[in-house]
Amino acid sequence: MHIRSALEPMLATIVDRLPAAATGGRAGLRYEPKWDGFRCIARVDEGGKVELNSRRLRSMNQPFPDIARAVADAIPPSTVLDGELVCWVDGRLDFGTLQLRNSAGRRAGQVAQEFPCHYIVFDVLEREGTDLRDRKLAERRVELEDLFATHVPKGSPLTLGMHTADRALAEQWFDQLSQVGVEGLVVKQGGEKYRSGQRGWHKVKAYATTEAIIGGVTGTPDRPAELILGRYVTDGTDELRVVARTVPLSDHHAAEIAKVITPTDDHPWPELLEAFWMGGKGPTEYHRVEPTVVAEIRIDPAIQAGRWRHGSRLIRLRPDVDPDQVPRDLDLES
Structure with a gap:
């Protein structure tokens, strides 16, 4: 047959x-x-x-x-x-x-x-x-x-x-x-x-745990809905690039993040971000924040266009880690 x-x-x-x-x-x-x-x-x-x-x-x-x-x-x-x-x-x-x-x-x-x-x-x-x-x-x-x-x-x-x-x-x-x-x-x-x-x-x-830098938030700075996360790259530009977006934050995490982020217009990212995550339908409005706070996240290792393509999950803030200590590009470890 x-x-x-x-x-x-x-x-x-x-x-x-x-x-x-x-x-x-x-x-x-x-x-x-x-x-x-x-x-x-x-x-x-x-x-x-x-x-x-x-x-x-x-x-x-x-x-x-x-x-x-x-x-x-x-x-x-x-x-x-x-x-x-x-x-x-x-x-x-x-x-x-x-x-x-x-x-x-x-x-x-x-x-x-x-x-x-x-x-x-x-x-x-x-x-x-x-x-x-x-x-x-x-x-x-x-x-x-x-x-x-x-x-x-x-x-x-x-x-x-x-x-x-x-x-x-x-x-x-x-x-x-x-x-x-x-x-x-x-x-x-x-x-x-x-x-x-x-x-x-x-x-x-398979999920991995790593760190990234909080570069922006959706929602409002007083009640962040999601984190927009960045990493510095090693292509010679030393640019901070968007690498991930978290799933919606819990009330507890949102309150914790609101206390440590500082909104700013002096930022390497544009006012609107392209829709790089799955299901995105257009440029996304968000609030840029000073890229000084590090978050530990759980990620799916699948990538798309130089970013983790699935929503990451915030585990905790890492006040003990400086942004320049965060792994570069999409490396999982320094």
Whole structure:
């Protein structure tokens, strides 16, 4: 039986912690990194034609012609893969560059050369005409590894996704890969079938704790609603740049911050800020404050356009840390 049309990918539900290693039906768990990219199903039909489809079944052939060519060159007909499109910039995953690729339009070929992407493949749903979706994940993984070993050349933008049944190794990935923008782990059952459009996997987000400088607030200085946070950069300008925005502050934190911030017009940032966070619809009004107060925050390591793209959470103020002691750029440690 062939898979003859686009299909919805299997999905994951967010959980707070790694599931127990072996409780009830969870024996044989498998762990994979949660890549910060675009989900992509790649299908090669009987004639060798390639179709890349997003999670919402939109064609991605035009914005990612290099990936479509790589799939056509390496993957046999009547094969369907599941994976993630990602962009690496300076050794980190960069979602903003991926979005740039996705919106390039007629310049897609040129932009593809400037910002090459990779397709990290973590599942095979059909192999050379054999539908594998009813097979166990562990069996599909063997098929996927053999497919890469026999067909995908070195240097290809197609990459075999990391995968392990070793919980200790998975915990090591969880602790270390956030440094390069990996969002956490996806946890799957080794004996599970592939169920299109259903949530059968779990994902655990990796968060990091770091410091940033309060450069502005939304709301009012007397009752800040959110913090606009900055970091100094190491590109030679020593400029203070916006790197994050917090989620709404509690009344307790708002009162604490109102006591220590000082509004000012003598500031390196403009009066209005561009909408750089997810869901922003236009320039944002805010109040600039003297960049002298340091906050400790919890962040999701995913970045976009040189900023942490998800809302951060204030942990506490750090009066014991001077602004020049805060890590630079998007480094998590000094």
